Amino acid sequence: MDLELNSQDLAFQQEVRAFIDSAWPAQARGRKTTPTGGYAGKRPAEEQHWFDALVARKWSVPDWPLEHGGTDWTPTQKYIWDRETAAAGCPAMSAFGVRMLAPVLYTWASDEIREQHLPSIRDGSVQWCQGYSEPGSGSDLASLQTKAVLDGDHYIVNGTKTWTSGAHIADWMFCLVRTDFNTQRRQQGISFILIDMKSPGVEVHPIYLLGEQHTVNSVSLVDVRVPVENLVGEQDKGWTYAKGLLTHERTGIAGVARSQIALRQLRDLAAATEQNGGVLAEDRSFVEKIDAVEVELMALEITELRTLATVEKGGAPGPESSILKLKGTEISQRIAELKVEALGYYSMPYPDELSLDNEGPIGPEESLPALQAMLWGRASTIFGGSTEIQKNIVAKAVLGL
Amino acid sequence: MDLELNSQDLAFQQEVRAFIDSAWPAQARGRKTTPTGGYAGKRPAEEQHWFDALVARKWSVPDWPLEHGGTDWTPTQKYIWDRETAAAGCPAMSAFGVRMLAPVLYTWASDEIREQHLPSIRDGSVQWCQGYSEPGSGSDLASLQTKAVLDGDHYIVNGTKTWTSGAHIADWMFCLVRTDFNTQRRQQGISFILIDMKSPGVEVHPIYLLGEQHTVNSVSLVDVRVPVENLVGEQDKGWTYAKGLLTHERTGIAGVARSQIALRQLRDLAAATEQNGGVLAEDRSFVEKIDAVEVELMALEITELRTLATVEKGGAPGPESSILKLKGTEISQRIAELKVEALGYYSMPYPDELSLDNEGPIGPEESLPALQAMLWGRASTIFGGSTEIQKNIVAKAVLGL
């Protein structure tokens, strides 16, 4: 047993670092990023530079198969890539096209669809959003009611999608719709279709979330005409395609690198926060709370590495992989909370952008972003498989209950 | 709003204190008591003196109606009695006869049964145990299978009772048995009978619990003949009688006075425990854990008083009363745990009685009792309505879920 990278991986790590140094300049790393990763649609010049470099290097979609423009990196190399880019705060390609849709396309879609869409996902020129959730179906996705009726060579789609991240900046939406209402099991009769967001009848309504983020939307679909060519795979089999993705565990979901950075920022903040003539970093009660999270995070990092090591050897991720999201979100929420605690009174001001731009921050510079991150961070145990649902799954799949 | 006792209650408090001073001498208060309250059956002279004084003063069963030898105390006076006796560490009358059986008898039983049994419960001369639980029925009491078949003027009883506290020292057992197996609801067809423990076919087997306490037993009943006169109330209606008791919330179940004493002992222990040349009571991390429990306990005390104040005015206990056992057991377990933590290495020795008697304690005198109390205390969230069952009940009864 050891925790060392082998020489090949060490070399790869150096290569990645060199690339990051060239494509994501040090001064960009200090920039404040919004906690939601820039759904706002404004893309600063450094970010554009980074994405261009990624595409040029053919590293924009490392997880894809080589034949579709991905890489042949080993799991460990992918892990190194994720860690190094997270540690340097590099912006990430939007996950919807790259991670959620593309695997469905290259696994199930026709050549025409692949040729039409994969390249523009790969180079980031087309933005996608995911039309799964509906007002009546939160964790219970299979209860979806959006209806697609075949009318000649088009589906007529009616329904409402909600919690749709990035719908307001997306060009396309991949969407689960019900094409058969008379099935035995609710999971049957669902189809996977691609909708051009410019189609008549598509309307996007913003939903503002805690932390004042405009990331999600509801999307109403009224008599939207979708060409049958936009059906992925077979009609009524969409659940199978979507489900493969939902259960797809990735080591990255633990967010270890992100939490490590946040923890370091928390310690810096505590060291810079005055208290009783000293600093907060000398307050044992507070420091012990940080130390306790650090221990949890150290454990989680190893748990992640255990999963990685198994996958690296060609095995399926072990049962320990099921805790990555559960523990990872718990830890990141805890760190966010402690940051707010460190800020004391300066966790209260909530100035608008204009005031910040004109007059600077109120209290420490981290104040507002930390507060917003804490608020927004509550979503991490809700969206993308709530903690409760995850535990149901582990109880069944891992413990056999 | 105020927290003061009125002059009448203050006078009563004085009367109680004076009685305790006379009947339970100060030197008895320091005696180590076993955490389980002396099921061992040995009754030291001071205890006998106390019980005799109780009976003489007609205070042995204050909760009973006056006509059956109880008192006409108000809820507040009963509360004062409970607090003062708990604070002085007075031994309690065994609850099985006094609190569990007697209310059933004076509410439902025939005059003959009342005359036969209430006086000997009141003066403590006859010991009772409760035959409810069975190996297959833990929290799910209504699934009980012990069978009583009428044979002339006797029931023939067969079955096994378990977790029977004090069965090994009891003269009688009150018992739920199934007299009809063909009912629609499982709660029907259950009868409430009284069994003389000397009856042929009754066998008591000890169950040793964590903390090495012999308090509970399993009781096997093989062809035990019970005279029909020992049936309480009507045949097949026993569930109704027993159920009234199970839902009977008492303020005393919060165990506030007991926990306050335990908390004081914990602080004393921390003040007497050396650490790094000082004492544990100067260790902020540890003291803050004690302080945090104290706050919870302060809150619980007021919650208990709120319930009492409502009952005192003739009202039914409010929803807040449902948390008394839940929080009370959580707090007492926490204090027990912190005591063990305070003991450090001296929480490990587990000498036998003989060694203690001959050579004295190992480490601080509190060591073994504190450890045993912690182990035994794990039962408080299991027996008498587990935390899980209690929460199910609150969800339904209080929150309407």
Added chain:
Amino acid sequence: MDFSFTDEQNLLQESVARFIQNDYDFETRQKNCSESAGFNAGNWSTFAELGWLGVPFSEEDGGFGGSAVDTMILMEQFGKGLVVEPFLPSVIMAGGALKAGGNAEQKEKLLGGIIDGSVQGAFAYAEPQSRYNLADVTTSAVAEGDSFKLNGHKAVVLNAQNADIIIVSARTSGAQRDEAGISVFVVDANALGVSRRDYPTVDGLRASEVVLENVSVPGSDLLGTLDEGFAVVEQVIDEAILAIGAEAVGAMEVLYKNTVEYCKTREQFGQPIGKFQVLQHRMVDMFMEHEQSKSILFMAAIRLDEGYGPVAQKAVSALKVQLGKSARFVGQSAVQLHGGMGMTEELNIGHYFKRLTSILTLFGNADFHLKRFGRL
């Protein structure tokens, strides 16, 4: 031993509850927030007319009676409605400082205006470096003839934006964190040298950074005894903690009850989610935290009414410690159990959560008060 209210208290409770019920639904509340003052001036007049602005003051001072229990009753209802009108900073804090430290003349001059609503106040006690230590005061007040010259920076001053008077703690002697040597002044909010940066707070209120540059304050506006202002500040803050504690208890009640209602109606997997045992137990825990907080709130109010001193201080700190656990748990759980809806700005749940987040910080977090509890 009695936890019931007097007839007057019952009337007060009903009257505030009715106002919240009829005139303070969530939409209205959001509209009030977005007024330029951060609240609805009409409501303020209503509060004055109904006598609520006089609740914390004795009849002698022109108020309603002035017991902590009265304040608690009112603030609990305000908490249920997430009321944004500046009752806390103006009445409880600025008014409270006048009550605790003011002489007859000062009360005569200002307390009447606080009570009739014509005067708005703010209480500036915290500083950028002070964190929760009320004695950590660097703002200086130097005697110059009959007046004092004040210089310094006061942090996160609630309602300074609307205040006619800002009551300021300043150092007149001693070292930076000495309790002795602090004095309290009534500063005219429009005086020369007072500048502010106003901003909204996370919970929809208004606060300001207040900078004092050579502000001249007449000696007659010294509140209480020179150098002995710490006692005034401490008492005002303890009474303010009771007030926000009551607010928190009111907010927690709404949160747990709304969550129960939501879980009864929201269906997933073919049944109301309130049938899932894990959610049931979580709601039971929310209910329990609310009841425990309510109990300790009652205790703190009763202790304050018995007289201000270490026993009352300890009870107040216990309240804040309890809230540190309960309000955090109830707020987070309400958001979690409401799922995506709990995360929206549109639904009230998130706003209660944000108010509770502020309350956890205000006047010292649970860590701070656990230490104070241990010392007392």
Added chain:
Amino acid sequence: MDFSFTDEQNLLQESVARFIQNDYDFETRQKNCSESAGFNAGNWSTFAELGWLGVPFSEEDGGFGGSAVDTMILMEQFGKGLVVEPFLPSVIMAGGALKAGGNAEQKEKLLGGIIDGSVQGAFAYAEPQSRYNLADVTTSAVAEGDSFKLNGHKAVVLNAQNADIIIVSARTSGAQRDEAGISVFVVDANALGVSRRDYPTVDGLRASEVVLENVSVPGSDLLGTLDEGFAVVEQVIDEAILAIGAEAVGAMEVLYKNTVEYCKTREQFGQPIGKFQVLQHRMVDMFMEHEQSKSILFMAAIRLDEGYGPVAQKAVSALKVQLGKSARFVGQSAVQLHGGMGMTEELNIGHYFKRLTSILTLFGNADFHLKRFGRL
């Protein structure tokens, strides 16, 4: 990066697992406990024959290899079986002290006996006043010619009852809590002036209070350098923490798996209790705590094998902190979910709980190690 075992390690694991499986069911374990020595002498011979007593030692010292990972593998299985044979005190601790501090002659003389099972050891480092501070040593060792005279009281010395040699930390210079000035001695357990009070411990092991009265120890039995024994003590304890950490991880695995099995079969209200969601989630939490503990155990073993120093020490303290949360939660939950059965002495569950309770205390509780983690 690799979490797999070598072929030898796999063999070791299989061989210990087989022993536990075949020769160490719970009833046998209870019988072993009640032997007068507190363990089964036959098992000890078996351990020696199978080479297990040599696991923590290098081949040079006559052992199996001596990596921390090896020890971890063995102790995890011992934890699953609740093994009572004194591997920890004799091999890990007394043997570990010889390994860390002994010269060639001492190893030659004693380590062979530890490894072949003919010598039993104990390690006496704690004192009644010391709590978890390894440097708090009042037992004195005064040089007298070629030997030392030892006086003092050593607390809760595991396996002293069976020991041929007791390795004792004593003060040769410095003040009571100085790290410098501590020396480590090999004391003949039967030497004049050594007296013991033996007793069982809560988890079914044996310990003793050991009192030394003018015990004469030849200078050749000083272990390591005079006055520099603290480093030996610290390393022995850190390696012992790894060992009990592995034990705890093994015990937690049994507890969570047995609880899952129990809940699948135990019926209440017409269904297996494992269908109740609250219990399901509790078991998921138990599983997660086990996995997290296992991860940090791996880390600690790897760090120790990279070399003893601050990085390894920090990892060891992290392990103890994690256990403070995980072992407590898993132990309590297993008892709770087994209901009344979990409370009986008859079922194994309570015994695992008691062993975990001891492990939480041994070598410093979570509070102590959280502070140490922060310092390192």
